[in-house]
Amino acid sequence: MLNNKIVHRKKILVSFLLCTGMFVFLFGRLVYLCVWQAEHYASQATDLHERERSIKAARGRILDCNGKVLADNKTVCTVSVIYNQIEDPEEVIAVLCRELELTEDYVRKRVEKYSSMERIKSNVEKTIGDRIREYDLAGVKVDEDYKRYYPYHDLASKVLGFTGGDNQGIIGLEVAYDKYLEGEPGKILTVTDAKGIEVESAGERRIEPVSGLDLCISMDMNIQSYATQLANQALATKEADSVSILVMNPVSGEILAMVNAPEFDLNDPFKLPEGTQENITAEEKQNILNGIWRNGCINDTYEPGSTFKVITAAAGLSEGVVTPESSFSCPGFIIVDDRKIRCHKVSGHGSQDFTHTMMNSCNPALITVGLRLGLDSYYSYFESFGLKKKTGIDLPGEAGTIMHKKENMGNVELATVAFGQSFQITPIQLLTTVSSIINGGNRITPHFGVKTLDSEGNVVEVFEYPVTEGIVSEETSATMREILEKVVAEGSGKNGKVEGFQVGGKTATSQTLPRGSGRYIASFIGFAPADDPQVIALAIVNNPQGVYYGGQVAAPIIRQLYENILPYLGIAEYHE
Numbered sequence: 307m308l309n310n311k312i313v314h315r316k317k318i319l320v321s322f323l324l325c326t327g328m329f330v331f332l333f334g335r336l337v338y339l340c341v342w343q344a345e346h347y348a349s350q351a352t353d354l355h356e357r358e359r360s361i362k363a364a365r366g367r368i369l370d371c372n373g374k375v376l377a378d379n380k381t382v383c384t385v386s387v388i389y390n391q392i393e394d395p396e397e398v399i400a401v402l403c404r405e406l407e408l409t410e411d412y413v414r415k416r417v418e419k420y421s422s423m424e425r426i427k428s429n430v431e432k433t434i435g436d437r438i439r440e441y442d443l444a445g446v447k448v449d450e451d452y453k454r455y456y457p458y459h460d461l462a463s464k465v466l467g468f469t470g471g472d473n474q475g476i477i478g479l480e481v482a483y484d485k486y487l488e489g490e491p492g493k494i495l496t497v498t499d500a501k502g503i504e505v506e507s508a509g510e511r512r513i514e515p516v517s518g519l520d521l522c523i524s525m526d527m528n529i530q531s532y533a534t535q536l537a538n539q540a541l542a543t544k545e546a547d548s549v550s551i552l553v554m555n556p557v558s559g560e561i562l563a564m565v566n567a568p569e570f571d572l573n574d575p576f577k578l579p580e581g582t583q584e585n586i587t588a589e590e591k592q593n594i595l596n597g598i599w600r601n602g603c604i605n606d607t608y609e610p611g612s613t614f615k616v617i618t619a620a621a622g623l624s625e626g627v628v629t630p631e632s633s634f635s636c637p638g639f640i641i642v643d644d645r646k647i648r649c650h651k652v653s654g655h656g657s658q659d660f661t662h663t664m665m666n667s668c669n670p671a672l673i674t675v676g677l678r679l680g681l682d683s684y685y686s687y688f689e690s691f692g693l694k695k696k697t698g699i700d701l702p703g704e705a706g707t708i709m710h711k712k713e714n715m716g717n718v719e720l721a722t723v724a725f726g727q728s729f730q731i732t733p734i735q736l737l738t739t740v741s742s743i744i745n746g747g748n749r750i751t752p753h754f755g756v757k758t759l760d761s762e763g764n765v766v767e768v769f770e771y772p773v774t775e776g777i778v779s780e781e782t783s784a785t786m787r788e789i790l791e792k793v794v795a796e797g798s799g800k801n802g803k804v805e806g807f808q809v810g811g812k813t814a815t816s817q818t819l820p821r822g823s824g825r826y827i828a829s830f831i832g833f834a835p836a837d838d839p840q841v842i843a844l845a846i847v848n849n850p851q852g853v854y855y856g857g858q859v860a861a862p863i864i865r866q867l868y869e870n871i872l873p874y875l876g877i878a879e880y881h882e
Contacts, residue, residue: 645721
């Protein structure tokens, strides 16, 4: 009996101690949560009752080399509704339909949708947004926002690119430098009660957005504008499919202009061409737009034709298989293995030195240089000149060279490559490679990006680009400059001659595939001054109608360009 009482008392004591311990623990935990974790849980409670609206950051501007704004921001509004706060749904629907020019069905579905917030329309003109705000409709939010704006509309459209509804870059420099331009979005935080109704006394809390950095590029708007004018003229007069013009500093790689006519309006990039069939599929529409947005200077490859003879000549001079005085005989054709390859001059050029073979753009002579080099050596120069690699230009979607595999090449393939056929490169690749040959032998990286600036104009970052030295010797480079100056002064490139200035260059007329289609590409590459190149330019006219020779179609474009921009760039006239 006594033992039972003792056991019972022990059980009561143990229970009491357990209860007391639990109480002490819970009390301690409560004190810990209320004192040391108060701020944390208060923050969570606030988050639970805060509604978040994002604020877009002002995207960084794009500025040309003279500080002219090529891409800017325009203040617009985003109109949204909050279901729990709407007091008069019919009035809200009527006002938004009227002011935003939307259908009643579209607006009603969003106004009556039970959600924390429903966006009705973005990129609303500020005047319209201000007008909606003046109605003071419960549950309707009008937030100021930013929309990309391009003051020059179609100027350099395929270079600058554009942004989407989320203010992110889609093509061109807008996407290549997106991480610098985009900035950091902000927030508007509104306190609500358990039903989602705003607590008026709590007001709003803002986390301000951080603007993106301005991007300064090497493009000169004046040169870009004039080059565009010339391209559009050629497009119209020659009824061509497209015209491309590239202008670059051959020493630094800074691109002054890049034209791809026809261009498109950056402020309305999704507009389809007139005459486009109705009821096309979404895929068909996107394919059309992709074609409109395509930058032919970097995205497309082509057979360069005789402009590529500059590369063959430089390789031959470097290897010592030819000198400017070397003698050649052209009967109008050359036999390579079992293939008869004709010169563009059917009657032939007769006896000539190497300088004159370049002036005459003689196919058999350049084929001979290629065969003298031999496959191993020629292919090695092709690679060492950088032609098998991409240029590294700071634009998305650069295409690579389409070249025979060495093991699949014979004498015939070597012969056709030597005068610029049976392989394809991009225009920017050709311009970059020729630049390295005439600038003293330095393979530069073509680019637009120069530096970024903060909102106060302070330099944040200066971009640097790789340079590969020793592509050719200075001696070979000087010889090539002299030969190419004579091509323009007295040879096939004479229509590229500019009064008062020394210009070097090379013409080309290449036939597109399939052979015999009657479609040609006329091109001309020219640089000035010939003895100290400071600017190099390439004009390509795709499928010109009527006369289609590079010397008659493309060379005059570069002549007109240089007549205007050489004095503008401060390049002094030549005096003997």
